[in-house]
Amino acid sequence: MKVVLFCGGLGMRLRDYSHTIPKPMVPLRYRPIIWHVMKYYAHYGHRDFILCLGYKGDVIKDYFLNYSECLSNDFVLSEGGQRVELLRRDISDWRITFVDTGLTSNIGERLKVVQPFLEDEEMFLANYSDGLTDCPLPMLIDWHRRQGGIATFIAVRPNHSFHVTTIEDDGRVTGIHDVKSSGMWINGGYFVLGREIFDYLRAGEELVLAPFQRLIERQALSAYRHEGFWRGVDTFKDLQELENMLSQGDGAWEVWRTPSGQPAPASPVSRFRSRRGNGGHPPTLHG
DSSP: OEEEEEEOOOOTTSHHHHTTSOGGGOEETTEEHHHHHHHHHHHTTOOEEEEEEOTTHHHHHHHHHTOOGGGTSOEEEEGGGTEEEESOOSSTTOEEEEEEOOSSOOHHHHHHHTGGGGTTOSEEEEEOSSEEEOOOHHHHHHHHHHHTOSEEEEEEOOSSOOEEEEEOTTSOEEEEEEGGGTTOOEEEEEEEEEGGGGGSOOTTOOTTTHHHHHHHHTTOEEEEEOOSOEEEOOSHHHHHHHHHHHHTTOOTTOGGGSSSSOOSOOOOOEEOOOTTTTSOOOOBOOO
């Protein structure tokens, strides 16, 4: 199954890096964030990638054109450095298509540009390229198939703390609580999409706003609630927390390092229907 990665945004909240490299190329130990996302998919057998490039897309191209397997793999050096014998490889079986999708395009516009590369796909995977998870991907895909809808995303808990308030028309605050204890779910940025998604995507539209609302009205949008690990990499603090996890040997998203590749059991799942239907409200869509 092909994997579409949106990696053309400016990433302004990571200002220390955004002037020189695109957000997906921000380093996390030996490799950039996008590599960790791609490694996750490759672990589950999905190694045909389409990169939707934009801001500083040349940096991403250059990285893979000059990719060094030695940085993240064990190897034997001999003959005075003339011979390198790799003991393991990362990307030898990956296929990567690089597509310029515009400097200021939104996610929906970038997806529309790569539509010709997906014509033969019954369904495909997509990702924002700035979040990491241990969600069991085969279970997510199986859930999408069983629901028979057009789009599915993982719903996760917010990993940032902020206050949600209820305000009356006259300005009186009638409720205040931390978002982490609010029961709120957000879009985790890991999608399974049927090719029919393009029938719901209009020119210039963001993916998760008007198109997803149309899917909700058709009861064709579902969410897989994942209670396990998920982190969005939006700020330097997020990046530092992930680095700290790696330094402690706790890279929870590195499912390729676990024996089974199934770090957590399937989480409860829900189908989100139109507000006019007999289901609940959809979770908050983020990104």
